[in-house]
Amino acid sequence: MIITVRSDSGAGVRGSDQGITALLDLAVKSGIADRVAKRDCDVAFAEDFSSVYAKNIEQVLYICEVVCLEVCGSLKSGHIPIVISGDHSSATGTIAGIKKAKPESRLGIIWIDAHADLHTPYTSYTGNMHGMTLAAALGLDNIACLLREPDKTTLDFWGRFKRIGGLSEKIRSTDIVYVTLRDLEAQESHLIEKYGIRNFTTQELRDLKVKALGALILEHLKDCTDIYLSFDTDSLEGSLSKGTGLPVDNGIMPKEAEELIGIILKDPKISCFEITELNPGLDINHATTTMVYHILEKALSVFRRK
Numbered sequence: 001m002i003i004t005v006r007s008d009s010g011a012g013v014r015g016s017d018q019g020i021t022a023l024l025d026l027a028v029k030s031g032i033a034d035r036v037a038k039r040d041c042d043v044a045f046a047e048d049f050s051s052v053y054a055k056n057i058e059q060v061l062y063i064c065e066v067v068c069l070e071v072c073g074s075l076k077s078g079h080i081p082i083v084i085s086g087d088h089s090s091a092t093g094t095i096a097g098i099k100k101a102k103p104e105s106r107l108g109i110i111w112i113d114a115h116a117d118l119h120t121p122y123t124s125y126t127g128n129m130h131g132m133t134l135a136a137a138l139g140l141d142n143i144a145c146l147l148r149e150p151d152k153t154t155l156d157f158w159g160r161f162k163r164i165g166g167l168s169e170k171i172r173s174t175d176i177v178y179v180t181l182r183d184l185e186a187q188e189s190h191l192i193e194k195y196g197i198r199n200f201t202t203q204e205l206r207d208l209k210v211k212a213l214g215a216l217i218l219e220h221l222k223d224c225t226d227i228y229l230s231f232d233t234d235s236l237e238g239s240l241s242k243g244t245g246l247p248v249d250n251g252i253m254p255k256e257a258e259e260l261i262g263i264i265l266k267d268p269k270i271s272c273f274e275i276t277e278l279n280p281g282l283d284i285n286h287a288t289t290t291m292v293y294h295i296l297e298k299a300l301s302v303f304r305r306k
């Protein structure tokens with residue numbers, strides 16, 4: 001089942017809410033998603049509170065609560081949700097939804113992304129919520145790296161954000177795996193070192209090749225009962241792919257991404273897949289949209305055979 005989240009309110013650069021239509025238009029034209037059920041998350045929310053420490057937090061919280069219910073409902077009806085979202089803040093709702101549907105699960109997370117998304121309202125320079133997704137899922141504040149002191153209203157919303165789905169600490173830090181993480185700040189490095197989170201670098205990918213890397217990633221999560229794979233478009237090599245808010249060089253090549261995602265999605269423990277942060281307004285020559293479309297095509301072909 002495809003679940004769409006047409007919002008960009010967690011991103012610093014606007015326009016990624018248009019990425020969903022760009023992808024689905026191609027999918028409709030080619031017929032690859034013809035027999036796939038689709039659900040649109042309600043993202044319409046009259047915003048009445050925003051914060052410099054956590055921009056649009058009230059709206060992002062609302063959206064994530066909707067995403068949580070949709071993902072949970074999809075899993076409970078026997079589907080594997082494919083979430084296509086505008087910005088990565090929605091993944092806090094996705095993770096909550098998986099845990100809500102499967103409270104006894106030990107959930108592993110594969111985060112293919114240039115960024116760690118481990119900021120909090122206490123540590124973020126920008127206040128962009130899509131950089132706080134995993135910190136929220138881990139229930140972390142990271143006061144040790146305090147940069148700013150947010151106001152009480154922001155912190156009330158942050159507290160609710162960490163508890164979406166009625167559970168804080170939805171995952172164990174060691175059950176997160178980064179792939180091609182390469183643009184991170186000191187506050188995030190502190191958490192990665194403190195909690196021993198594994199990053200499979202672009203160099204390791206080149207040295208080992210995709211097949212061996214896929215096997216290593218799955219081996220790292222062997223004690224997990226379920227796996228959620230989240231693909232951020234900015235994991236792609238930034239010199240080739242400009243259609244995302246924060247492109248970064250030294251990333252994964254489109255063919256490598258397709259192959260790796262194909263290998264991981266074949267694993268029987270896969271409970272959810274997410275594609276996010278495609279921004280067609282920034283996409284010179286339509287190149288990134290085409291790359292991400294091929295990834296969606298790959299995912300649908302794997303799920304069709306399941």
Ligand SMILES: [Mn+2]
Nearest residue numbers: 088113117232
């Ligand atoms: Mn991200």
